[in-house]
Amino acid sequence: MKMSLRTRVLTGAVAAAALGAGTLGAVSANASAPAAAPATTVKADTANRNLQQSTHLTVDAASKAAQAALDAAEKEHQKVAVSVVDRNGNTIVTLRGDGAGPQAYESAEKKAYTAVSWNAPTSELVKRLAQTPNLKDIPGTLFLAGGAPVQVKGAPVAGIGVAGAPSGDLDEKFAQAGAAALTK
Numbered sequence: 001m002k003m004s005l006r007t008r009v010l011t012g013a014v015a016a017a018a019l020g021a022g023t024l025g026a027v028s029a030n031a032s033a034p035a036a037a038p039a040t041t042v043k044a045d046t047a048n049r050n051l052q053q054s055t056h057l058t059v060d061a062a063s064k065a066a067q068a069a070l071d072a073a074e075k076e077h078q079k080v081a082v083s084v085v086d087r088n089g090n091t092i093v094t095l096r097g098d099g100a101g102p103q104a105y106e107s108a109e110k111k112a113y114t115a116v117s118w119n120a121p122t123s124e125l126v127k128r129l130a131q132t133p134n135l136k137d138i139p140g141t142l143f144l145a146g147g148a149p150v151q152v153k154g155a156p157v158a159g160i161g162v163a164g165a166p167s168g169d170l171d172e173k174f175a176q177a178g179a180a181a182l183t184k
Contacts, residue, residue, distance in 0.1 A: 054087055057150065057158045061182055062092035065150070069162055069178030070095050073170075080164035080174060083108035084150075085116055087157050089140065100164045107163035111171070113140050115147030116159030122147035123172050146171030148179050 057065070062084040069082040074097065081104035083094040091112075096105050114122050123145035129135055136143050142161075145168025150158035160178040162171040 055152050055155070055157045056086050057084065057092060057182075059092060062086075062158065065158075065160055065178040065181050066093050066095045068181030069160060069174045070097050072177035073097060073162065073165065073174045076165075076170070078165040078170060078174070079104075080162050080171065081105045081108040082174070082178065083112045083161045084178070085109065085112040085159045085161075087116060089113045089116060089159075092158070097164070104164035107142060107144070108146070108161040110140060110142035111144065111147030111161030111163060111175070112159035113147075113161070114142055114159070115149045115161065115175075116156045117141065119149045119151065119156040121145070121149070121172060121176075122161075123168065126168075144168050144171075146175060148172060148175035150179050150182060 066082045066084050070080065073080040073082075079097050079099035079101070081094065081096040081100045083105075084092045086092055091109055094105060094109060111122050114125060118125055122143060125135070125147075126143050126145060129143055135141070144163075146163055146165075147159055147161040149156045150160060160175045162174040162178070165171045165174065
């Protein structure tokens with residue numbers, strides 16, 4: 001993504017201001033010693049039809065899934081990277097196995113993003129390219145086998161992507177192993 005000079009300067013200034021405010025706030029918070037207030041419970045207003053609740057994997061669950069996928073690959077002597085993204089496509093965890101190629105990290109993230117975006121294994125999405133070849137032009141996606149969605153009641157809550165094995169079928173097999181670990 002190209003940004004104009006003005007946009008880069010403004011972005012840098014905002015980042016510097018936020019960093020400075022955070023540092024000043026941390027110093028100020030450490031200077032005073034009052035006891036912290038107890039945490040309050042936030043309840044969702046389920047009667048409000050303007051709000052939508054969504055389900056997301058915890059970091060522990062995402063780590064468990066990623067490790068299970070990596071373990072499945074290692075059992076078959078494959079050197080891969082594994083990425084787990086949330087429903088919004090944000091990376092929760094990425095593990096790069098020993099000896100995985102430099103392309104594997106980014107490819108795993110893109111496969112996970114693609115799987116959760118379409119709530120389908122990326123091997124199935126590759127087939128859709130025949131009818132709609134411009135799907136591959138959507139930023140952040142990678143239409144190669146190796147991505148698996150994680151679903152709750154049929155709705156996508158995460159995606160697991162694996163990259164680095166000699167075939168997408170193997171990558172997807174390992175991604176599925178990661179998803180299956182969440183049901184145990």
